Amino acid sequence: MKTTLSPGQQALQEQLEEFLDEELTPLVRRMADRSPHADTEDNPDIRAMIHQALTDLGLSAGLGRESWAIAAEQLGDVLYQGTLLDTAAAAELVSHTAAGGARDELLAAVAEGTRIALAARDTGTGTTADPAPLTVGPDGNTVTGSRSFVGFVPEADQLLVIGRAGGTVRAALVRPDAPGVTVRRHEELGRGELYAVGFDGAPVDTWLETDAGTTLAEAWRAVLDGARVRQAAYLVGLGQGALDLAVSYAKSRKQFGKPLGHQQVIALRLADLTARLDAVRLVVRAAAWEADRPAGAPRLEAAQALAMAAETARKIAAETMQVHGAYGMTEDSDAQLFYRRAAVESLRLGSPAELRSEVAPLLKDRLTGRGHSQPA
Known part of the structure; x- marks a missing residue:
């Protein structure tokens, strides 16, 4: 793999x-925080404006996975919350569909700022890689089922x-305000915008x-691999943001007349986290590079990258809380926000155990010489 960015990247x-x-x-870090003490009234409008601005910068259909990994890492650093990464996955799946006017119209709509949320998993049934059951109506024009942990549905x-x-x-596009669609927001650790959606x-x-x-x-399998690489990059960025916060606090916070960072135990812990994150x-960059190769089949690399990124992000977020001490648990500190987000984002496309x-x-299969054979 190459280790430098292209001029475009x-x-x-x-x-x-x-x-x-x-x-x-x-x-951006606070725009999806549904704390009872936070003012979130304007957050949907803010998220819509940021989504449009990021789309205008080129984060839409057609962007390579290496470039997406670079972008997703920066989004994780600022704890971006919104439909952008889901929309990127949806655009990839649309690009796999039969050529014609419908595909072109959908891709053009995404490039102009249309927002799409993924609804693939139901509580207790199936995994992200193995979608949950879906019932198609007798006329073939309706769907019935349920999906959990769908992000930013009202937007x-x-x-x-x-x-x-x-x-x-099967894959269908359904409007969130369509008849027969019910939406309920989860009360979860991240205090974000995750919803349970029913289709009747x-x-x-x-x-x-x-x-x-x-x-x-097969198309969904390929799209999921790309989505996992982007999520892994997002978690690397989240880990970097949390680590930067911990280092900054360790430099500024004094104990016994000296900065916390001068204590050998804390300094070595932060150095260890830096090495792990690098x-x-x-x-993650290797997985993204593999995904962009013409014959790339990154199922193994994508799953490995996401599992490692998820565990590392959670560890860094927990260590950042410890460096901040009791202050890290207060509403004023971003340390608790990184901790909350890491807990949720590390499970979005499959837990490390899955x-x-x-x-x-x-x-x-790889070790026994069966190469990149990866059945869907």
């Missing part, structure tokens, strides 16, 4: 750094519902169908 990174500056970053223009119907993976004969706007020779299950960043269960047979 360097330009994208610089544009994002300029946009997500010191003035905007604190706002999405469409829900991309993935499910198994009659043993076949909800009308389908568009069914996504693939070209001959490619099944939707290693995981390389693993990912390891996927990795084990794939790694065995």
Whole structure:
């Protein structure tokens, strides 16, 4: 893999750094915090404006996975919350569908700022890699089922519902305000915008169908690999943001007349976390590079990268809380916010335990010489 950024990737990174500056970053970090003590009245409008601005910077359909990994890392650093990463996955799946006017219209809509939320998993049934059951109505134009942990549903223009119907993976676009759709927000640790969604004969706007020779299950598998690489990069960024916060606090907070960072125990812990995070960043970048290769089949790499990034982000967030002490648990501190977000984001596309269960047979195949053979 290459270890330097291309001119285009360097330009994208610089544009994002300029946009997500010191003035905007604190706002972005708090814009999805549903604390009972926070003012969240204008947050949906703020998220919509930020989504549009990021789309205008080029974070939409057609961006390579290496470039997306660079962008997602910066989004994780500022704890971005919104539909952008889901929309990127939806656009990838749309790009796998049969060529024609419907596909072109959908991709054009995404490029202009249409927001799509993924609805693939139900509580207790299936995993992200194995979508939950979905019942298609007799007329073929409605769906029935339930999905949990769907992000930012009230702000999405469409829900991309993935499910198994009659043993076949199907994908439908459904409006969140359509008849038969019920939405309930979860009260969860991250205090964010995750929802349980029910579909009871909800009308389908568009069914996504693939070209001959490619099944939707195969297309979804490829899209999920890309989504996992982006989520892993997001978690690397989240870990970096938390680590920077811990280092800054250790430099400024004094104990017994000296900064906390002068204590050998704390200094060594922060150095260890820095080394771990740098290693995981390389693993994630390698997975993104593999995903962008013409013959790339990054199922193993994507699952490994996400499992490592999830565990590392949670560890760094927990250590950051410890460095901050009791202050880290207060509403004024971002340490508790990184901790909350890490707890939720590390499970979004599969828990580390689920990912390891996927990795084990794939790694065995790789070691026994069966190469990149990765059935859907």
